[in-house]
Amino acid sequence: MSFHFEIISSSCKIVPQLHRCLEHSTNLHDITPNYNCIKSKSCIVVVTGPNWVVSSIFAKVMDSNIPPQVLQLTFGPFHPILSDHDQFPFLYQMAPENTSLPMAMVSLIFYFSWNWIGLTISDNDQGIQFFSYLRTEMEKSILCFAFVNMIPLNIHLYKLRAEVYYNQILTSSSNVVIIYGETDSTLSVSFRMWTSRGLQRIWVTTSQFDVTTSKSDSLPEWFHGTLAFAHHHAEISGFKNFIQSKNPLKYSDEYLAGLEWMNFNCGVSASMCKTLRNCSSNSSLEWMIAQTFDMAFSDDSYDIYNAVYTMAHVYHEALLQPMGNQEEHRSNCLKLNSLLRKTHFTNPVGDRVNMNQKEKLQPEYDIFQIWNFPNGLGLRVKIGMFSPHFPHGQQLQISEDILEWATGSRQMRPSVCSADCGPGFRKFRQEGMAACCFDCSPCPENEISNDTNVDQCVKCPEDQYANAEHIHCIDKTVSFLTYEDPLGMALTLVALCFSAFTSVVLGIFVKHHDTPLVKANNRNLSYTLLVSLIFCFLCPLFFIGHPNAATCMLQQITFGVIFTVAISTVLAKTVTVLLAFKVTTPGRRIRCYLISRAPNFIIVICTLIQIILCAIWLGVSPPSIEIDAKSEQGHIIIVCSKGSMIAFHCVLGYHGSLALGSFIVAFLARNLPDTFNEAKLLTFSMLVFCSVWVTFLPAYHSTKGKVMVAVEVFSILASGAGLLVCIFIPKCYIILLRPERNSLKKLKEKTSS
Structure with missing residues (x-):
């Protein structure tokens, strides 16, 4: 079997040009052009391209022949119009579709x-x-x-x-x-x-x-x-x-x-x-x-290469079929077209060629x-x-x-609408902008981004916080008022010193319990007040250190009860002084109350009321541990919550009412004539006490964390110190430094004058 190849000018792009090109080919070889040879029964295979327009024009001209005498293979870029098998039944594109x-x-x-x-x-x-x-x-x-x-x-x-x-x-x-x-x-x-x-x-x-x-x-x-x-x-x-x-x-x-x-x-x-x-x-x-x-x-040359091998396979299959003589079988374009449509093989370089246009190869x-x-x-x-x-x-x-x-480089020139948003930033798109165009905005507080071009920053866990660059999360430091902390150490030292000093004062009063000064100021109430002040100074130790459920309840309940004892004792002393100087007529019923130590019951009654309030507090909403991871950057604050703030303010309010009552009574008895009249001292002590706790409330509510705890501890120490200094320091001064004034003679002289 022999093949004849002929190259037609690439300028043949319209129908008249195609005719002239084919006529020129006829004159050169002195043969009838294959496409209009009436006597020949051969089936001509034409390879056209790369311009799809030329291929389509040629196919339409050749389709006018009945029966068909031309099979057309095209090279060049794949075109969807040429793949229409109904419009071009005898045309095949060698190039695959660019689907991928x-x-x-x-x-x-x-x-x-x-x-x-x-x-x-x-x-x-x-x-x-x-x-x-x-x-x-x-x-x-x-x-x-x-x-x-x-x-x-x-x-x-x-x-x-x-x-x-x-x-x-x-x-x-x-x-x-x-x-x-x-x-x-x-x-x-x-x-x-x-x-x-x-x-x-x-x-x-x-x-x-x-x-x-x-x-x-x-x-x-x-x-x-x-x-x-x-x-x-x-x-x-x-x-x-x-x-x-x-x-x-x-x-x-x-x-x-x-x-x-x-x-x-x-x-x-x-x-x-x-x-x-x-x-x-x-x-x-x-x-x-x-x-x-x-x-x-090139791609076009490779398409021509495959076209030649394709027709070789088609003719080979045609020669192997037993029907009719080989010349008749070879000349029938319809039969060759049927074989061409089913042809698929692997070419010599190992690539797959499939002429079934319905199977789209990627x-x-x-x-x-x-x-x-x-x-x-x-x-x-x-x-x-x-x-x-x-x-x-x-x-x-x-x-x-x-x-x-x-x-010259592993990196190509960039082509982006917006510069990358680096770590610590997030993309911010404005309305109407393309998806690739954006602005960069820093991550919000406590959020990070450790990658580029993120849409949303990631919020740090509760136990971590974002660093200054908002790139990664850092473990928060657990914060509470510790004994190692300078503030906690100072408050602990002050509390121990005051409690020790109060113990010394109590020892002085016990040692000089038979002196007129101690007797004249109701030594039993003095002992009670001094003991309660010792516990008041030790009470802040519950506030310092790692909080737990037990210390959270003890610090508030102990503070509430012990301070109630101290203030009610001051109230009892004030009432005693007032009764002693105002009720002097023998046989009066009020004098019987004074003789029977009835003012001492004030302590019991007032303390019992406070205990009831604290019991209600514990029953309704007791103090508990509170973990605050938001108030302070980089710290997890562990404090004791008050539970019911109403109950807490009721306890403070009860203290305030007792202090106010003591202040009023002491103020009324401040000018009573006596050398050892302590009404003035009690008045001043209650004034200090009330001043401390009035200033405590705004300071307490304006602070957080361990500073808030320190404010409460300081108020406890300051109010307790006010009672100790105002009531007992002047008496200790007389007992230790002016003993001549601590005598019954001096007492009578002052009274008679």
Whole structure:
């Protein structure tokens, strides 16, 4: 079986031109053109492309023949119109549909951390369909279009808006532009105009789109450049040796640059790279000719390669069928078309070829960095590959070493709408802005972000707080009033000193219990008051140290009861003084109460009332441990809550009413004539006591944590010290330093006078 190949001029793009081209072919070979040969029964196989318009026109012209005499295989970019089997029943596209191209481009964009992308496409069905698929894929990864330019196919309409398209790219902040369209179109004209005017961007396109710049004397721009996606296929056996056996020095530079069927897949070493970068514009081509490159077919050439093998398989299957003679079977286009539709095989390089157009194959892509050298020569360096058949996250494979070799850096130029929000910040989107455009705002208090471009900051746990940079959480320090704390140590020392001093005063009174001064001021009540003051000074020890359930209840109940004893004792002493000087008539009933020590019952009754109040407090809402992790930055405050604040204020109010009663009674008895009249001392002590607790309330409610505890401890110590100093220090002064005044004689002298 023999095959005849004929190349028709690429200028045949309309019906009259097709006829002239075929007539020219007839004159050259003196044979009747295959497509209108009436006597021949052979089935002609025509390979057309890469322009889909030419292929569609040719198919429509050939479809007028009945029975059909032509099977048409097309190379070049896949076009959805040509895949309509009802409209073109005898036409087959060798190129696979670019169903995974948008996914591949989005994967590359995501890999380089770009999110602000420009798009320029041809304003036709193919470009709009690509835009739709690309937009769907970009929305999945939160990528945004900076602009979308749809270049019209009509040259006159394009000229009216050419500057608008140029200015759109020039003024855009996007550094990456995707170009998708046909080589022979106004889009190609636009790209050449942009590059010739020095518009530098990272262009992302397909291998079918002609990205080779015009003949320039400048060396390639390493930082910018073009990233092209080409269908992946293995090296064809023998092709490399065939190319290398030719002597390229026989041909001009223009011829080498115009070899559309040959691409240079660079695999040179780093030393060669250094030489290439330092070479002059005149020697770059000579340097490349002297090197050894891996060579492979372009996508169009590979489609033609597969078309030849496809028809070889079809004819082979036709010859193997037993029906009829071989000549008749071979000449029947309908039968060959039926066999062609079912043909699928693995070509010599290991790639699968399937002519069933209903089965859509997802092609793999090689990713190239394209260098545009002087004299219009383009060098492609393969930097990676995309395979949709791999698991998600592993589909894109980029060789960082080759990328660094090809671009000079492992990092590509950024293309983002907004700068990244670093750790400690979160993205803040304003209404109407694209998803990729945002402002950065610091994380709120006690919230962190330890990653870039987070939408929301993460709140720290209750036992942690955010550092100053809002990057990570730090464990909070447990805070309470401890004995080791300087404040706690000082209050403890003061409490122990006052309790010791009160004990000394009690010892003095016990030692001098028979002296007129001690007797005249009701020594039993004095003893009771001094003992209660000792416990009052020791009571703050319950407030210092790590709180627990027991100490929380003891500190408030002990404080409430013991201070009630102390104040009620002062009240009893005041009543005793008043009765002693006001009720002197023998036989009066009130005098009987004084003789029978009835004022002493005041202590019991007043204390019993306070005990009842405390019992109600414990029954309704007792004091408990409270953990406060919010009041103070970086600290977890452990304090004893009061439980029922009403009960707490009732206890304080009861103290205040007793103190006020003592103050009133003592004030009434302040001018009674007697050397040892202590009414004035009691009046002043109650004045100090009331002043301390009146100032305590606002100070207590305006503080938090251990300072609040310290305020209460200080108030307890200050009020107790006021009672001790005001009532007992003057008496100790007389007992120890002025003993001559502590006699019955002096008492009588003062009384008689």
